[in-house]
Amino acid sequence: MSLDTGRDTSQSTSAPTPMRAATQKSGSGPIGVIGPLLAVLLLALGALLLRDALVAAGAFQGRQWLPSAVDALDGFAPVRWVIPAGIVVALIGLWLVITALRPRSRKTLPLASRSGVFLHTRDVARLASSAASAVDGVLSASSTATRKRVTVAVQATAETGLRESVTSAVTERLSALQSPPRVNVTMRTPKEN
Amino acid sequence: MGRAVLGLDRIAALIVGFVLLVVGLAAAAWGADLLTRVWPSAPEQLALRTISNAFSMTWWSWAAGIAGAICILLALWWLLAHLPRRGVGTLSLPGSGKNGRLSVDPAGAASTATDVLAEAPGVRSASSRVLRDRGELVVDVKATIEPSADLRSVVEATDEVTADLAQVLGRDDARARIQLGVARRGRQQSRVR
Incomplete structure (x- = not known):
């Protein structure tokens, strides 16, 4: 079994040296999914800002979404559901921090x-x-x-x-x-x- | 996906995670009326009038437009950076000089090598690609072996094939990475060897 290299390996005095080993591959783990997800969120934020800019410039009719959201939140006072919502947001944040700091997974x-x-x-x-x-x-x-x-x-x-x-x-x-x-x-x- | 992109993913996840953690904890503490313990002047309700006023300024549409465009461009670059690496093109061979250039298509040579490897006992199929990874020219081979395959003979076959490939490529900087996969179920060996 050999590639056709124009030589007879069976008669050579010393066996050819195998190619040296490359660095072992390591998996990216969950961070490999989080990166593209954050990129998509950034894309959505960019699209939102660009849309509001065009509406503010009078390029087309409609309400600006970001000012509307800020106006709706203005004067908001704490209610009961803020506690569990805050805990959920904090847990997501904690998971992101841990995932970002976790070493790459190696399963080979x-x-x-x-x-x-x-x-x-x-x-x-x-x-x-x-x-x-x-x-x-x-x-x-x-x-x-x-x-x-x-x-x-x-x-x-x-x-x-x-x-x-x-x-x-x-x-x-x-x-x-x-x-x-x-x-x-x-x-x-x-x-x- | 390169290591630099994974590093960027980690930094972005760390920043977003930290912000979510702080905002989530602050929101939960605000909802539970505990925020004043660490921040005595914490507001009883959200006051976003200053931000709201900024949206009516003339510069807002320009600022939002520029920020939106930057976000979109950054996000697209970030997403594209996650696409799998493309293979390398032709490689120069030793002996190239002013009088002419000797080159080889590494993908073709690697493909022939994997065809040879696929004929080895216990190997069901094999495929390859040649890429640059962490500064190395890597021949990345994926081979599927039978569950009953003798690992030692498979390793011997890979050593032989990469030795021949190293001679064909004639490049000292070439490295091999052979990832063996084991088929879920064995199959009847129909080929006569």
Whole structure:
């Protein structure tokens, strides 16, 4: 298997060096959604200001929305609903501050390779489920994974010795990872159901 | 989406979040008649007459128009900055000089490489794009593998393919980022290898 580079790799004295690994990708998390959302809100504010400017300049008929809103709020005195509304606004603000300060999420694991190969934790879980399902006596398996731990839930015909077999199979399947996560297996037999 | 844009998202979210937090808490405290404890001269009702008067000034339409246009332009730039990165064009090869320029289309070479990778045992499909990320020329490969795939042999295949690609591109600054995805369900291998 090789690209046609005009050379015979099988006869070369030294194997070609794989491309060096690029910096690992990290997810943007919720801030990747908040940014465009704030941009849309800024766009709406701009459109509102531009519309009011055109109305004020007499470009077309209508009421200016911003002065109308300010006039409606002038003289407003506190009422009961201001308390929960204020708390909701403060909570949204607090969530925005926390989201803005939270580090970027990283959900990929590097494999032991020379060319930068990565697996998402979701895919690590799928590999673990597949490895567990292939063990004799396992009826079904499902998994969840983080960067440090894989939890495999197994439905099996009997529990005796199977936990070790499943742990071993999953550990072996994930051994190509640079830092394989710890494997936890929870068993469930038909009697328990 | 670059890191600079994410940084801008964070700063904007932090500012908006802080403003909402302060305004929300102040509103809740005002509604509960507690605001005077921290601000003894807090008004009993909103007094927006000064702002209201400003809307009737001659400069208001100009100011609103200019501010609106700036907001719209900024928002559009901000939204466009969130669009995914476009691939790089042709790349110069070593040997280019006054007598001529040697160039290569990296996307074509990378596409051939992924076609080769897709033929490897355990690999279902593969695609690639070449982009600039954090100052690096990155060959970004996405490959879907079977849940039962042997990770070590897949890694060997990616190392081989990127080694060949590195030779074709002839660029020392090229880096590889291979993201493996695991198919939800395995399928019968119909191809004869």
